[in-house]
Amino acid sequence: MKRGLFLAGVTVAALGLLTPWAPMSHLLHSDPAVARLLLVELRLPRVLLGLGYGATLGLTGAALQAIFANPLASPDITGSSSGAALGAVLGGYYLGLAGPLELAACGATGALLSLLILLGLAGRRADSSSLLLAGLAISLAAGALTSLALALAPSPFAFYDAFDWLMGSLDDRSLPQAAAALIPAALAGIWLARQTATLDRLALGEDVLAALGHDPGRLRNGIIVASAVAVGACVSVCGAVGFVGLIAPIAARRLTRGHPGQALVPAGLIGAVLLSGGDLLARLAPVGRTIPLGVITAAVGTPIFLWVLLRMRWRLTS
Amino acid sequence: MKPLLVATSLSMGERLAPLDLSLSAGTLTAAIGPNGSGKTSLLRSLARIDRPGGAVSIMDEDLDSVPPARRPALLGFLPAAREMIWPIAVRDLVGLGLAQPDERRVADLLRELELDELADRPADRLSTGERARALLARALAPRPAVLLLDEPLSNLDPYWVVTILQLLRDAAEAGAAVLLSLHDLHLLDTFDRVLMLNAGQLVEDGPPKQILHGPSLADTFRVEASGPRWRLRRA
Numbered sequence: 001m002k003r004g005l006f007l008a009g010v011t012v013a014a015l016g017l018l019t020p021w022a023p024m025s026h027l028l029h030s031d032p033a034v035a036r037l038l039l040v041e042l043r044l045p046r047v048l049l050g051l052g053y054g055a056t057l058g059l060t061g062a063a064l065q066a067i068f069a070n071p072l073a074s075p076d077i078t079g080s081s082s083g084a085a086l087g088a089v090l091g092g093y094y095l096g097l098a099g100p101l102e103l104a105a106c107g108a109t110g111a112l113l114s115l116l117i118l119l120g121l122a123g124r125r126a127d128s129s130s131l132l133l134a135g136l137a138i139s140l141a142a143g144a145l146t147s148l149a150l151a152l153a154p155s156p157f158a159f160y161d162a163f164d165w166l167m168g169s170l171d172d173r174s175l176p177q178a179a180a181a182l183i184p185a186a187l188a189g190i191w192l193a194r195q196t197a198t199l200d201r202l203a204l205g206e207d208v209l210a211a212l213g214h215d216p217g218r219l220r221n222g223i224i225v226a227s228a229v230a231v232g233a234c235v236s237v238c239g240a241v242g243f244v245g246l247i248a249p250i251a252a253r254r255l256t257r258g259h260p261g262q263a264l265v266p267a268g269l270i271g272a273v274l275l276s277g278g279d280l281l282a283r284l285a286p287v288g289r290t291i292p293l294g295v296i297t298a299a300v301g302t303p304i305f306l307w308v309l310l311r312m313r314w315r316l317t318s
Numbered sequence: 319m320k321p322l323l324v325a326t327s328l329s330m331g332e333r334l335a336p337l338d339l340s341l342s343a344g345t346l347t348a349a350i351g352p353n354g355s356g357k358t359s360l361l362r363s364l365a366r367i368d369r370p371g372g373a374v375s376i377m378d379e380d381l382d383s384v385p386p387a388r389r390p391a392l393l394g395f396l397p398a399a400r401e402m403i404w405p406i407a408v409r410d411l412v413g414l415g416l417a418q419p420d421e422r423r424v425a426d427l428l429r430e431l432e433l434d435e436l437a438d439r440p441a442d443r444l445s446t447g448e449r450a451r452a453l454l455a456r457a458l459a460p461r462p463a464v465l466l467l468d469e470p471l472s473n474l475d476p477y478w479v480v481t482i483l484q485l486l487r488d489a490a491e492a493g494a495a496v497l498l499s500l501h502d503l504h505l506l507d508t509f510d511r512v513l514m515l516n517a518g519q520l521v522e523d524g525p526p527k528q529i530l531h532g533p534s535l536a537d538t539f540r541v542e543a544s545g546p547r548w549r550l551r552r553a
Contacts, residue, residue: 069403201414203404204456211365211395211466212415213386258405258440 001255005269009051012276016047019283045178046170050276052182053170053234054244056189058271059264060227061245062252063192066199066260067223068124070131071308074245075111075231078131079138081242083114084235085166086142086149093153100180100237108184108232114138115224124206124220128312167292168241170279181237188230192264195219199261241294243301244274250308322376322495323464325364329371333359336372337520341464341495346487348506349499351515352539357499358398360515361466364497365395376464390417394462398469400449405440408433412455420459427455430485446473454482458489465489467498471505483508506530514538
């Protein structure tokens with residue numbers, strides 16, 4: 001199963017490097033050096049970010065769902081993506097930070113604060129309504145503050161600059177930017193993937209996990225920090241992309257017989273394929289226009305989200 | 319004989335006053351007491367949940383310093399809450415507490431608790447009683463030296479009350495120490511020993527006969543025996 005997902009990832013990555021093919025084939029004949037530049041400087045960071053950001057959303061979504069014991073938790077629904085965006089905007093326009101790593105740190109701080117506020121508002125083992133309401137409140141507040149920060153920013157072009165970034169875009173990112181997003185995300189992701197067995201046992205409840213010799217508080221804090229670092233770094237470079245972090249773990253758990261922990265790595269692979277696939281669709285935009293990636297994931301994700309909600313309601317009332 | 323579990327100065331804030339306790343291999347012990355008397359706090363502090371005070375050792379190993387890989391062999395804990403959010407198959411759920419996968423042990427438990435036919439059903443789609451049995455099987459699976467069970471018999475029909483008491487007796491005869499909390503005082507004569515708690519204090523500790531017919535039962539529960547029934551204690 002993991003091999004199938006891995007192959008799908010390789011396929012979308014190859015398509016990502018080669019699509020659109022026409023300018024590539026043209027350049028390969030006329031100017032191979034420029035073709036190489038196009039491939040390495042423009043398309044490679046885009047493909048790496050698509051895979052890495054998608055994997056981050058899938059992994060952190062699965063880990064957050066496991067610790068909140070709720071299949072609706074995800075980086076976007078918990079408000080951590082919006083918090084990361086606010087952190088990056090404040091760092092970029094008010095603290096005058098320009099280095100990708102500094103912005104990634106601002107994003108991670110914003111995501112961490114959102115998750116801590118959520119934990120305070122909704123509590124551990126949050127029921128769906130308090131999780132959704134608290135997450136909604138944090139998202140709305142962070143979104144409004146981001147707009148305010150952009151409106152009052154010293155740069156008059158802040159709104160215009162930030163528009164396509166805020167809705168998610170992998171376009172025109174450099175290799176150093178990709179590194180700033182993906183190295184912290186990879187380190188956090190490796191730590192998260194190592195919690196697989198513990199998160200499966202967490203399905204039995206925090207008390208049983210503690211009786212089995214684990215420290216549930218430390219696990220929860222670790223997952224919140226790792227998720228904030230990974231999501232914050234990616235959002236600071238690629239903007240907030242919704243739904244992937246929600247859908248990928250739900251799909252992954254269908255492949256792992258419902259195990260919340262074992263779903264982590266498959267959720268990462270599914271997230272990578274989903275986001276890279278979404279980016280391929282985004283390239284169908286008319287020349288000179290861009291379709292924000294978040295629009296595509298929302299178009300695909302909203303129906304699935306509603307289906308999950310309806311199914312939960314149906315199960316509660318039946 | 320040396321006790322299997324030794325707890326010293328065990329406490330949990332205001333919910334459980336400091337107490338010393340030991341449990342011997344081969345014994346079935348019941349913890350009783352009114353709602354809020356500290357039964358759950360006693361079990362949780364023995365299982366080292368939520369950083370309780372005091373120290374607990376099982377087979378001379380201090381639980382606080384035993385690594386997770388060793389814990390399942392020493393201690394099994396079953397909480398009173400039986401909710402299950404994730405659609406994990408019953409078979410997998412029973413194996414979740416094992417340090418090493420053991421399909422045979424899981425299959426044996428599924429048979430003993432008559433869960434064979436539900437083995438592949440997601441645990442979130444079981445009835446309360448079925449889920450209680452699956453979660454009990456999970457706690458029994460690693461054959462822990464000490465079993466701490468919080469109200470394992472509540473909401474079960476009589477067939478399962480008797481069957482599970484027999485399973486726990488079997489575990490005790492195989493060398494385990496079993497401590498469980500319960501509300502049904504009619505079941506007490508099945509046990510070797512009874513701990514009675516009230517307002518966070520251990521008020522009685524002895525064989526069931528002594529406690530059932532002792533004076534503090536009526537004080538603790540505010541009811542007294544009237545033939546086969548309970549009636550409110552006269553003021």
